[in-house]
Amino acid sequence: AATYTAPLPEDEFLIIAHRGASAYAPEHSLLAYELAVQMQADYIELDVQQTRDDELIAMHDSFIVSNGAKRAVSDITFQELKEIPRSSVYDGILPVSLNHVTDPLRIVSTEEIFDHFGTDVNYYIEIKTTDSKRAIENELLRQLHMYGLLPMTGEKPKIIVQSFHPASLQYIHAEEPDIPLIQLYSQKKESMLTKRHLKKVSEYASGIGVEKSIVTKPLVERAHSAGLHIHPYTVNDNEEIRTMIQLGVDGIFTDAPDVAKRMLDEQ
Ligand code: G3P
Ligand code: CA
Secondary structure (H helix, E strand, C coil), X not given: CCCCCCCCCCCCCEEEECCCCCCCCCCCCHHHHHHHHHCCCCEEEEEEEECCCCXXXXXXXXXXXXXXXXXXXXXXXXXXXXXXXXXXXXXXXXXXXXXXXXXXXXXXXXXXXXXXXXXXXXXEEEECCCCCCCHHHHHHHHHHHHCCCCCCCCCCCCEEEEECCHHHHHHHHHHCCCCCEEXXXXXXXXXXXXXXXXXXXXXXXXXXXXXXXXXXXXXXXXXXXXCCEEEEECCCCHHHHHHHHHHCCCEEEECCHHHHHHHHHHC
């Protein structure tokens, strides 16, 4: 039987704010996400890790380095992570929507992000770490349910889920087939992206996310023939953004959504 995968917007080039508007503010902070929304990004991108006390947080790395020692995020409580001072600073104007937020630069949980933005924005969520219990996936699905974020037929999806781990995506596909999924590939996986492989991926995913240096016209065509969208990461400067648009990709991960928006308007 033909497999069902959730649709992604057609004929629309998606600007995905990579870790928020992370060119302008500390990545994954409420500030970075607010700026991305102001810059009219279509999706805000969050990497997800789980703390010792089972909180899902928006964070890229699975560890922190403190006093020269490496510590796993899964061994640290959310409270402790919240108190870590950010290494980067912001000297721009704070959006008024953050007036009531005490520290818009700190590490935040996915629930704090969902509380803050609700259903007003679209989320492109990466499962960074997975295990056989699918702890992160199950907690994320519970939250998406609770916040009313699960995609409804015919709407631009509020949620897209991405991962480098096929098993994680296949699990989500079985649990919630209406969530569009993106299979991620690093540069070194380039040779895997054959017609046959992409056909297999299209049984659970709606698209692929690839390192920008491996994007070619033939790859874009192979993805499209398999019914898959293609979103390169991380594309920040004018020239690269223009090249990606010309290669026919369906959207980009970018640290600078304002630059992408400008380039797109010029096309
Ligand atoms: O999720 C796409 C891209 O962000 C993957 O790389 O390391 O920035 O999460 P990374
Ligand atoms: Ca990511």
